[in-house]
Amino acid sequence: MYKVALVDDHTLLSEAIAGLVRRFENFEVVNVSVNGRELVDFIEANPHMQPDVVLMDVKMPVMGGVETTQYLTKYYPEIKVLALSVEEEEGVVMQMIRAGAKGYLLKDTRKSILEQALNEVLEHGYYYTNTVERIVKKTERLKDQEIVLKEREIEFIKHACTEMTYKEIAEKMFLSPKTIEGYRESVFQKLGLKNRTGLVIYAIKNNIFVP
Incomplete structure (x- = not known):
C-alpha cells in the first residue's frame, strides 16, 4: 500500500479528497494536515508513517505549499509532491515546479485523473495535466x-x-x-x-x- 498525505487548510475539502483516495486500489491516507508545518511535524514524529506522495495545496497559512515543497525536496527527496490547487496562473504553477513538485492538478480534476496522477508520479516520477501537460509533452519531444x-x-x-x-x-x-x-x-x-x-x-x- 502506498502512503498518501494531504495538506489543505479547507478541512471539508481535504476530508472529501481523503475519502476518494482511500477508495483507490493500493493507496492509504496516513495524514491530513491543515498546513505544511503540521505535515512536517507529523513526518518527523512518525518516520514509519512517512508518505510516498503528498497532495499539496498552494496557498495556506503558517507554512504554504511552495515553502513546504521546498522543505520536503531538500530533506525528504524521496517523497513525491503533487500540487492540488485552484490556482492555475503560470507564475503559481512555476513556483511549485521550481520548488520540486512532480505534478500539478486543479481541484476540479476528475477522480479518475487523480488516481492516474498518483500512480504515474510514483511509477514515472512526474505527472502534469491541464496547461502544464502540453508544456511537458513538448519538452519530452x-x-x-x-x-x-x-x-x-x-x-x-x-x-x-x-x-x-x-x-x-x-x-x-x-x-x-x-x-x-x-x-x-x-x-x-x-x-x-x-x-x-x-x-x-x-x-x-x-x-x-x-x-
Missing part, C-alpha cells in the same frame, strides 16, 4: 532532438529558473536587458517554448536546474 545550448544560454536558463526578474538576471550576468531579451528569444526558439514555465520544466527534466 525535445529529448529526441539535438539541441546545442551555449554556455551563456545555460547560465541564463539557470537564472531564469529562480525568482529573479529579467532585469535582475541582466545585472547578475553583467549584460544589458536587451541582450538578456536576446538570450530569452534564442533559448525559447531553440527549445520550441513560449513561456518561462516551459523553460523551468525543461531545465529540471534535463538536469540544468535542480530544485
Whole structure:
C-alpha cells in the first residue's frame, strides 16, 4: 500500500479528497494536515508513517505549499509532491515546479485523473495535466532532438529558473536587458517554448536546474 498525505487548510475539502483516495486500489491516507508545518511535524514524529506522495495545496497559512515543497525536496527527496490547487496562473504553477513538485492538478480534476496522477508520479516520477501537460509533452519531444545550448544560454536558463526578474538576471550576468531579451528569444526558439514555465520544466527534466 502506498502512503498518501494531504495538506489543505479547507478541512471539508481535504476530508472529501481523503475519502476518494482511500477508495483507490493500493493507496492509504496516513495524514491530513491543515498546513505544511503540521505535515512536517507529523513526518518527523512518525518516520514509519512517512508518505510516498503528498497532495499539496498552494496557498495556506503558517507554512504554504511552495515553502513546504521546498522543505520536503531538500530533506525528504524521496517523497513525491503533487500540487492540488485552484490556482492555475503560470507564475503559481512555476513556483511549485521550481520548488520540486512532480505534478500539478486543479481541484476540479476528475477522480479518475487523480488516481492516474498518483500512480504515474510514483511509477514515472512526474505527472502534469491541464496547461502544464502540453508544456511537458513538448519538452519530452525535445529529448529526441539535438539541441546545442551555449554556455551563456545555460547560465541564463539557470537564472531564469529562480525568482529573479529579467532585469535582475541582466545585472547578475553583467549584460544589458536587451541582450538578456536576446538570450530569452534564442533559448525559447531553440527549445520550441513560449513561456518561462516551459523553460523551468525543461531545465529540471534535463538536469540544468535542480530544485
